[in-house]
Amino acid sequence: xxxxxxxxxxxxxxxxxxxxxxxxxxxxxxxxxxxxxxxxxxxxxxxxxxxxxxxxxxxxxxxxxxxxxxxxxxxxxxxxxxxxxxxxxxxxxxxxxxxxxxxxxxxxxxxxxxxxxxxxxxxxxxxxxxxxxxxxxxxxxxxxxxxxxxxxxxxxxxxxxxxxxxxxxxxxxxxxxxxxxxxxxxxxxxxxxxxxxxxxxxxxxxxxxxxxxxxxxxxxxxxxxxxxxxxxxxxxxxxxxxxxxxxxxxxxxxxxxxxxxxxxxxxxxxxxx
Amino acid sequence: xxxxxxxxxxxxxxxxxxxxxxxxxxxxxxxxxxxxxxxxxxxxxxxxxxxxxxxxxxxxxxxxxxxxxxxxxxxxxxxxxxxxxxxxxxxxxxxxxxxxxxxxxxxxxxxxxxxxxxxxxxxxxxxxxxxxxxxxxxxxxxxxxxxxxxxxxxxxxxxxxxxxxxxxxxxxxxxxxxxxxxxxxxxxxxxxxxxxxxxxxxxxxxxxxxxxxxxxxxxxxxxxxxxxxxxxxxxxxxxxxxxxxxxxxxxxxxxxxxxxxxxxxxxxxxxxxxxxxxxxxxxxxxxxxxxxxxxxxxxxxxxxxxxxxxxxxxxxxxxxxxxxxxxxxxxxxxxxxxxxxx
Ligand SMILES: Cc1cc2nc3c(=O)[nH]c(=O)nc-3n(C[C@H](O)[C@H](O)[C@H](O)COP(=O)(O)OP(=O)(O)OC[C@H]3O[C@@H](n4cnc5c(N)ncnc54)[C@H](O)[C@@H]3O)c2cc1C
Ligand code: SF4
Ligand code: SF4
Ligand code: FES
Numbered sequence: 001x002x003x004x005x006x007x008x009x010x011x012x013x014x015x016x017x018x019x020x021x022x023x024x025x026x027x028x029x030x031x032x033x034x035x036x037x038x039x040x041x042x043x044x045x046x047x048x049x050x051x052x053x054x055x056x057x058x059x060x061x062x063x064x065x066x067x068x069x070x071x072x073x074x075x076x077x078x079x080x081x082x083x084x085x086x087x088x089x090x091x092x093x094x095x096x097x098x099x100x101x102x103x104x105x106x107x108x109x110x111x112x113x114x115x116x117x118x119x120x121x122x123x124x125x126x127x128x129x130x131x132x133x134x135x136x137x138x139x140x141x142x143x144x145x146x147x148x149x150x151x152x153x154x155x156x157x158x159x160x161x162x163x164x165x166x167x168x169x170x171x172x173x174x175x176x177x178x179x180x181x182x183x184x185x186x187x188x189x190x191x192x193x194x195x196x197x198x199x200x201x202x203x204x205x206x207x208x209x210x211x212x213x214x215x216x217x218x219x220x221x222x223x224x225x226x227x228x229x230x231x232x233x234x235x236x237x238x239x240x241x242x243x244x245x246x247x248x249x250x251x252x253x254x255x256x257x258x259x260x261x262x263x264x265x266x267x268x269x270x271x272x273x
Numbered sequence: 274x275x276x277x278x279x280x281x282x283x284x285x286x287x288x289x290x291x292x293x294x295x296x297x298x299x300x301x302x303x304x305x306x307x308x309x310x311x312x313x314x315x316x317x318x319x320x321x322x323x324x325x326x327x328x329x330x331x332x333x334x335x336x337x338x339x340x341x342x343x344x345x346x347x348x349x350x351x352x353x354x355x356x357x358x359x360x361x362x363x364x365x366x367x368x369x370x371x372x373x374x375x376x377x378x379x380x381x382x383x384x385x386x387x388x389x390x391x392x393x394x395x396x397x398x399x400x401x402x403x404x405x406x407x408x409x410x411x412x413x414x415x416x417x418x419x420x421x422x423x424x425x426x427x428x429x430x431x432x433x434x435x436x437x438x439x440x441x442x443x444x445x446x447x448x449x450x451x452x453x454x455x456x457x458x459x460x461x462x463x464x465x466x467x468x469x470x471x472x473x474x475x476x477x478x479x480x481x482x483x484x485x486x487x488x489x490x491x492x493x494x495x496x497x498x499x500x501x502x503x504x505x506x507x508x509x510x511x512x513x514x515x516x517x518x519x520x521x522x523x524x525x526x527x528x529x530x531x532x533x534x535x536x537x538x539x540x541x542x543x544x545x546x547x548x549x550x551x552x553x554x555x556x557x558x559x560x561x562x563x564x565x566x567x568x569x570x571x572x573x574x575x576x577x578x579x580x581x582x583x584x585x586x587x588x589x590x591x592x593x594x595x596x597x598x599x600x601x602x603x604x605x606x607x608x609x610x611x612x613x614x615x
Contacts, residue, residue, distance in 0.1 A: 007387045008352040008533065008541045050537035075557030092539045209560055235562075236554045238533050241387040244546070245530030246553060248576070249562075251583040256386070270575070271562035 010047045010092025021153035027071040040129040041100025041260045045240045047092030052078040055237045059121035061128035071121035097240040110139040114215045116187045116207025142169040145187025188218045198223045206232040213273040226264035287441040288464040294439040297459035299324045309365040310337045332434045333407035340526035341371035345395045353540040365402040370415045374526035375427040376587035381529045403428030409483045412594030416483040418493045500578045512570035514602030521596035522547030548572045
């Protein structure tokens with residue numbers, strides 16, 4: 001049995017750099033020892049040797065082939081230990097897995113992106129992809145919410161996006177401080193302010209389950225069709241391959257059939273949020 | 274009621290006295306590893322067969338306590354190190370329900386997108402001698418789900434013993450090879466007789482016995498809607514004595530769930546898991562769509578009768594009845610279904 005045919009065996013990647021994004025979020029820049037490429041929205045299983053494995057969606061551009069960036073929120077055991085890794089550490093990677101964003105179906109349309117917390121990680125990769133295809137898109141609007149100004153990640157990304165033709169980026173925080181000049185309130189309040197040609201637009205939502213749920217309801221209320229709302233579902237995952245059953249959401253295996261689904265596809269499945 | 278296959282569909286079979294069969298079988302123990310059911314207390318289960326215990330093999334009795342899947346998916350297996358499995362192995366005495374379960378297991382583990390190399394290796398090395406059930410147990414209900422109590426699919430050979438005479442049907446190339454080796458040892462010739470009448474009679478009798486015992490039980494398609502339409506209260510009610518031990522899933526021939534556990538050196542161990550355990554769907558931050566016990570309890574029913582059938586072309590419950598026998602909370606899914614269709 002050779003390595004290349006073993007779906008359970010990770011390949012190695014060296015931690016080249018750690019970027020502090022917020023008190024709870026770090027980006028690990030990894031140099032894979034094996035040729036690696038992914039499509040935006042697909043995810044990897046990252047192994048901390050002998051400790052555990054967790055799914056992450058690379059936050060880097062799929063057009064960059066020699067590095068994988070993974071933005072990790074300290075959420076528990078494995079992610080906590082990943083935050084402590086020194087530069088030079090070797091991690092294991094399996095993947096890419098799953099079904100990412102169907103970018104081609106966004107062509108000719110406006111794209112409204114609603115993100116919260118660490119949900120901005122996969123969205124950043126999506127944004128890099130959309131920038132590559134900007135000639136084929138009408139408009140891209142990002143609405144990103146976080147708890148406090150300290151929790152906002154990728155700060156330079158926003159001014160960069162606002163400097164690109166056809167792109168606009170908005171931010172909100174639940175609790176502001178004295179220096180905050182942007183929106184205050186949950187992420188969905190930004191949706192009241194943006195101008196979108198809804199019949200010719202798609203919406204993308206990625207964030208914590210509560211935000212996904214209320215964000216989706218808000219988009220439906222605004223008039224988005226369920227088939228035009230793209231959700232990136234977060235479920236417990238172990239294998240990433242559609243075998244272990246941990247990510248089951250009704251008939252779907254989120255790891256293989258998703259993680260990106262349209263709301264149309266999942267709306268009748270039980271316990272989706 | 275489904276009909277039995279016509280005798281003329283069955284082509285080649287062998288007949289021999291039981292002692293000749295046992296002698297030939299033990300002579301092959303160098304070539305093959307052999308597992309077969311042996312009686313233990315009041316049940317039967319597979320054991321590794323040697324010349325010492327080969328005479329203790331029991332035939333045509335339902336059903337080994339262990340589901341067939343355990344030969345393909347050990348409870349724990351290192352799935353990064355090279356496998357040391359070399360010798361082909363024969364599993365003798367597998368009943369029809371477990372053979373049908375292979376359809377679902379194969380669709381999972383041999384799916385062309387991602388082939389599980391360890392499952393495949395074992396599957397390739399496995400020779401399956403299925404067995405007719407010449408009787409049925411209290412909770413056997415394969416016939417309610419359209420199956421017959423004798424091997425029809427996925428086996429390489431079928432064995433029955435009637436009045437001290439062994440009847441062997443050959444059903445695959447692997448079966449042919451096995452019988453050739455066996456024949457070399459025992460000068461075996463294909464039988465000139467027609468397919469034994471006695472066996473056909475037994476097949477019909479066992480099926481009728483099971484059908485009449487499970488008369489009220491809804492069939493598979495009906496069960497799908499019974500499960501879909503059962504309200505929260507049904508699951509809350511019936512899960513009261515469930516202690517989430519996971520025995521129902523462990524023992525189920527079609528349950529496939531597992532967890533990957535990390536070991537130093539980027540090794541991983543695939544360990545069988547179950548949706549019945551708390552935390553199976555827990556995500557970071559403690560959120561869990563299956564936090565409530567009754568939701569986890571109902572998931573097994575939805576998985577078997579609603580979700581899997583939507584996605585796979587295979588039965589996700591073969592009616593083996595093991596989950597009923599294994600339940601320490603005395604939960605009987607068939608009683609639940611009978612009640613819901615009253
Ligand atoms: C497709 C996908 C993409 C993702 N992308 C990102 C991303 O880009 N960035 C990011 O920060 N996060 C991402 N996540 C979330 C990330 O995978 C989780 O935050 C991570 O798995 C948490 O691991 P942990 O060990 O730190 O958390 P913990 O809360 O310690 O543990 C979470 C996991 O361990 C299991 N577990 C822990 N303790 C127990 C117990 N006592 N009993 C049973 N089970 C237990 C849980 O069931 C769960 O599987 C993504 C998730 C998915 C599904
Ligand atoms: S659900 Fe129960 S009866 Fe059905 S195959 Fe599994 S163990 Fe057997
Ligand atoms: S989800 Fe539950 S019922 Fe379905 S295969 Fe897994 S353990 Fe069995
Ligand atoms: S993570 Fe294993 S089936 Fe989806």
